[in-house]
Amino acid sequence: MKQAAMVFAAALIALPALGGDAHAHALAQRYDLPLPLGYFLVAAGAVVVMTFVILALFWRDSDKAVEVPDYTILRGTVPDPVVASSQLLAFLALTLLVVAGLFGTPDTFKNITPVAVWVIWWVGFGFLTAFIGNIWPLINPWSSAFGLAEKLARPWTSGLSFRANYPRWLGVWPSCAFFLLFAWLELVAPGRDVPRNMAIAILTYSVFTWTGFIIFGRDTWLKSGEVFAVAFGLFGRFAPLNFTNDGRWRVSLRPFATGLLTRTPLEPSMTAFSLLMLGTVTVDGFMETPLWAAVVVWVFAGFGSVDANPWAYMAMQTALLIAGPLILAGLYLVVIALMARISRLKSANLSGLFVLSLIPIAIAYHLAHYFSLFAIAGQFIIPLASDPFGYGWDLFGTMLYRIDIGIVDAKSIWYLSVVAIVTGHIIAVWVGHVTASAVFRDIRAASRSQYPMLVLMVTYTMLSLWILAQPIVEPNTK
């Protein structure tokens, strides 16, 4: 496995060499104005005030430990034909992305693959997952194709998988590795917008996923090594719709964010995965701040310009991508150690319980950060749907659609950012509080144990706000 992973990494690193006109900024480019000082101060004030309001509101909730209640409101079953047709559509979409990437035009904005993957799927489907429900397990094309293959092969073999024993200690670490690589491809790699590179990356990942299915069995690998199943699963805990499978697909409705309340601690590797995701969300925004640009200028002062040393600049970005989540994890572990001291419980259990309470802050920031990009760059899918390969087709008569960059006003985005950040913070504090009162027998210990966590939450929220208030700049040392 290790060797295979190295080959995969090497293949991906070699990708940019496969050519194409690769300018780093193309799709990732956001046109957001910085959050004005007034909005920043109102939001920051609201965050601090609301933290204490929630403390006061819910603190004397009870004098003994409480079970996390079952919040389910409604249950239902997803009709099989709906599942089957969504799976077919998802698989056709995946095929289209690969074919368009390989055989379509190399122009980023005239080929459907870059916009469909980065904007519609990673950002848009991410929003859908967090705010409505995680349908990835239903439509996951790698999973459904493998399932179909197993069904077809049934007359001859009992299954296509060796069902090798998956080592327990490995947990979701393979997903952590894939996520780091994916984040690197998204934020750092040159040529990440080149359709051909993307098609090759998709094919490579498909081979890995199916190999994982074959060695360990589909269900095991979906829980541990299929990074998107793990990632969307995490984001989807915030959503009101929850999809489960007991032979048929069931759906249940629950209040927002209640999926983040856990009775059992997460595995250490899953805690690490969550911190990795939380950290990269912040790194993404931080890479566009003047502070980061200043750091780059300072580092490059010795040996020339960014343009002349693209590899050195990439190395810096990569270092930040790794350092960001590590710093967050370090702070989190300090907080957990303090909580353990106050409550006299084991840190190992606590670290798996409270990490989910940070997720709403990251989701809120993600929304504020990407909403305008989604609204503006997402429009490219309208002309591209008519001409996915850039061959000059006009399948739906939308090829000549012009992108409206004024579709959302900056003021709307500022309001949205403030409301989202403050709401996300309130939910985070609430989740932390409910979790604490379920974990700690002694309600006083529960209260006191939350102080370090609240400090971390306020810090994390303020960092998000601060990034939103920075003008977007590209490091440029010429």
Added chain:
Amino acid sequence: MSRRDTGALLVNIAVVLTAIYIGSAGTCPAQTATAEPRRFDLRIENGRITDHVKTVRVQRDEAVELVWSADRRTIVHLHGYSIEVRVNPGETQIMAFRARATGRFPIETHGDRHTVLLYLEVHPR
């Protein structure tokens, strides 16, 4: 209804209100500007703006004119609005447009590599 349910309820009201807000967040009706265009003279030497202007700020719906001159043949591209001019030494080229979309838009020199010259900020009214 217990306090905990109240908490969940409040949280959900907040999320739903946010969602409604986002749903309704559209554009404001455009104003027609009749005033003189805002004019900015920008000169490029050695691939950078001469008087260290880093940002040009205008209001939404203002008429804007960016007047370019350069010491060598340069392609200048305003992103978002997607306006491109080719500037030759000794001549001026004008980007004239109405700033109908808010945002912070990079203006780059295009060619072998893309380098940011400065940013155009269009602020809401």
